[in-house]
Amino acid sequence: MKLTKAHIDQLYTFTQKHYVEWYDVQTELVDHLANGIEAQLQDNPKLSFEEALDIEFKKFGVFGFMDVVSETEKSMGKHYRRFLFAEVKEWFKVPQFIATLSLFLFFLMIFKSELSEVILLGFYVLFVLWIGYKTILLNRAFNKRRKTAKKWLLEHIIFQQASGVVFVGLLNIFNVFNLSSTPTSTVVAIFVSALFTFAVIISVISLQILPSKANELLKETYPTFVTN
Amino acid sequence: MSNSKLYKGSLNTIILKLLTEHDKMYGYEITQKVKSITKGELNITEGALYPALHKLEAEGLLDVEVAKVDNRLRKYYKLTENGTKETINKLSELADYIKTMQSLVNPKLV
Numbered sequence: 001m002k003l004t005k006a007h008i009d010q011l012y013t014f015t016q017k018h019y020v021e022w023y024d025v026q027t028e029l030v031d032h033l034a035n036g037i038e039a040q041l042q043d044n045p046k047l048s049f050e051e052a053l054d055i056e057f058k059k060f061g062v063f064g065f066m067d068v069v070s071e072t073e074k075s076m077g078k079h080y081r082r083f084l085f086a087e088v089k090e091w092f093k094v095p096q097f098i099a100t101l102s103l104f105l106f107f108l109m110i111f112k113s114e115l116s117e118v119i120l121l122g123f124y125v126l127f128v129l130w131i132g133y134k135t136i137l138l139n140r141a142f143n144k145r146r147k148t149a150k151k152w153l154l155e156h157i158i159f160q161q162a163s164g165v166v167f168v169g170l171l172n173i174f175n176v177f178n179l180s181s182t183p184t185s186t187v188v189a190i191f192v193s194a195l196f197t198f199a200v201i202i203s204v205i206s207l208q209i210l211p212s213k214a215n216e217l218l219k220e221t222y223p224t225f226v227t228n
Numbered sequence: 229m230s231n232s233k234l235y236k237g238s239l240n241t242i243i244l245k246l247l248t249e250h251d252k253m254y255g256y257e258i259t260q261k262v263k264s265i266t267k268g269e270l271n272i273t274e275g276a277l278y279p280a281l282h283k284l285e286a287e288g289l290l291d292v293e294v295a296k297v298d299n300r301l302r303k304y305y306k307l308t309e310n311g312t313k314e315t316i317n318k319l320s321e322l323a324d325y326i327k328t329m330q331s332l333v334n335p336k337l338v
Contacts, residue, residue, distance in 0.1 A: 002298055003298075003299070003300075004299070005299045008299055008300045027294075027300075027301045027303065028255065028278065028303045029278075030300060030301075031254065031255075031256070031297075031300050031301065031302045031303065032255050032256045032274065032278075034300055035256035035257075036256065059273065059274050059275075060273075060274045060275050061273065061274075061275040063275065067275050067276075067278075067279050068274075068275070068278040068279060068282075070279075071278065071279030071282045071283060072278075072279075072282045074282075074283075074286070075282040075283055075285055075286030076286075078286040078287075079286060222294070
């Protein structure tokens with residue numbers, strides 16, 4: 001017996017109830033459960049759909065879909081980082097490299113200046129405000145998208161998780177900044193300037209560039225999903 | 229899965245090997261194939277299969293394709309170029325392992 005569209009919808013709801021939030025992950029599990037249920041019903045036609053579902057779900061073990069979800073999140077994180085580093089590479093190619101170099105020299109100049117602490121603190125405050133503002137905007141954009149479409153894991157990483165990661169990274173940078181607010185040697189100044197440059201680039205990519213390319217990246221990641 | 233601990237380390241190799249023989253496969257198909265080849269001796273659990281597939285995908289060894297089948301979507305996995313190369317490595321690693329184990333547990337045969 002082939003499952004009906006109503007059964008499939010029921011399976012999507014079932015995965016949602018079992019904490020699978022993302023449509024891409026749900027879809028794979030729904031197909032798996034459906035195949036299992038169809039085989040069960042063929043072997044034993046007296047079983048009800050619910051009974052067969054129960055048997056199939058138990059095969060996932062005591063933690064249910066948890067392992068599948070966490071492993072998918074990890075691998076999608078890797079996928080996202082691949083997009084991120086592809087963009088980082090662009091900043092080391094002409095013409096963007098001029099911007100990267102200027103940024104680096106700007107930081108180096110600040111660290112060498114007597115007013116370095118004041119300027120850096122000012123820069124840091126502005127940077128945090130910008131990140132906070134972008135985070136709010138991205139969350140709003142994400143919620144707006146949600147009303148019209150399905151929840152994709154990659155979309156969640158682009159719009160919600162990335163800003164959190166940037167923020168944590170920034171707090172760590174602040175520790176470095178405390179340690180070396182008045183760099184004693186040129187080597188330290190160069191190192192800290194490079195670190196700050198890198199932080200700015202990563203933030204701009206994850207909060208500005210990748211979200212603006214979200215649709216493109218989603219299409220690339222879920223090619224046939226999106227058109228189906 | 230019977231004596232699952234012994235098989236666990238070879239799950240990736242099993243998946244990759246199956247995919248060299250089939251152009252593309254979906255998760256459920258992989259579990260059934262393994263079951264039928266081993267005559268029910270090895271039963272890959274769902275909780276182990278999908279995490280392994282997703283990991284291989286993240287490592288760039290597998291590519292994904294989605295197609296509409298009946299009234300649902302099906303996610304197929306297939307080997308990438310890197311995946312094909314890695315399968316050869318993994319199979320030779322596994323063959324070495326089997327040989328070593330053989331010499332340890334049954335020296336007369338070697």
